[in-house]
Amino acid sequence: MAQTGWLRAAVLGANDGILSTASLVLGVAAAHGSRSSVLVAGVAGLVAGAMAMAAGEYVSVHSQADTEQADLALERAELKSDEKGEHAELAAIYVGRGLDAALARRVADDLMAHDALGAHARDELGIAEALRPRPIQAALASAASFAVGAGLPLIVTALAPTAALLIAVSTTSLLFLALLGALAARTGGAAMIPGALRVTFWGALAMGITTGVGAWFGTVV
Numbered sequence: 001m002a003q004t005g006w007l008r009a010a011v012l013g014a015n016d017g018i019l020s021t022a023s024l025v026l027g028v029a030a031a032h033g034s035r036s037s038v039l040v041a042g043v044a045g046l047v048a049g050a051m052a053m054a055a056g057e058y059v060s061v062h063s064q065a066d067t068e069q070a071d072l073a074l075e076r077a078e079l080k081s082d083e084k085g086e087h088a089e090l091a092a093i094y095v096g097r098g099l100d101a102a103l104a105r106r107v108a109d110d111l112m113a114h115d116a117l118g119a120h121a122r123d124e125l126g127i128a129e130a131l132r133p134r135p136i137q138a139a140l141a142s143a144a145s146f147a148v149g150a151g152l153p154l155i156v157t158a159l160a161p162t163a164a165l166l167i168a169v170s171t172t173s174l175l176f177l178a179l180l181g182a183l184a185a186r187t188g189g190a191a192m193i194p195g196a197l198r199v200t201f202w203g204a205l206a207m208g209i210t211t212g213v214g215a216w217f218g219t220v221v
C-alpha cells in the first residue's frame, strides 16, 4: 500500500513534468522561437516546475502532519481529563456505525484498554496509523519525478529536426503520457486503456491550447 502511494506520487510528478514542459516547448516553438530559445524556456520550465513541486509537496505534507499532531495532542489531553467521557464518545461512534449500545460499549472499553489514543485517532479522527510523514523526502521525490518527466520532451526538442519540432514533441509527449497513464492505472488495479486515454485526451487539450496561444502571441508580439 505504501509502495503504491509512492509510485503513484512519482507517476503524477512525471506526468506533470511531461505535460507542462511539452506545452511550454510547443507554445514557444509555435511563436517561432529558435531551437535555442525553445530549449532555454524548456530548461527554465523544468527547474521552476521542480522547485514548485518540491515546495508544494513540502508545505502540504508538513501542514498535514502539523494538523494531525495538534489533533492527537488535543485527544491525549481529553483522554487524561475526561476518560469517562472519551469512553462514551467512542462507544457512540460505534453505535453510529451500527453496533448495539452494549456491544459498542464493550468494543470501546476493550480497544481503549489496549491503546486508547490509537483507538480515538483511528475511529474518531480518521488518522489511519501514526505514519511518520517525511516532508523532505516527499519534496525531493516529487521534484525528481517532475524533472525526469520534463527531461523527455526536452531531449526530443534537442534532437528533432527544426521543421518537425512541433509534431515530434507533441506526438512523443502524448505517447509518454499514455504509457504513464496505463502504468498508473495498472498499479492502481484499474483498466489500462481508459487510464491511458484519459491522460492522453487532457494532455492533447493542454498542448493544443498552449500551442494556439503561442502561435497567436507570436503574431501579436
Ligand SMILES: [Zn+2]
Residues within 6 Å of the ligand: 075, 078, 086, 089, 120, 124
Ligand atoms: Zn476522543
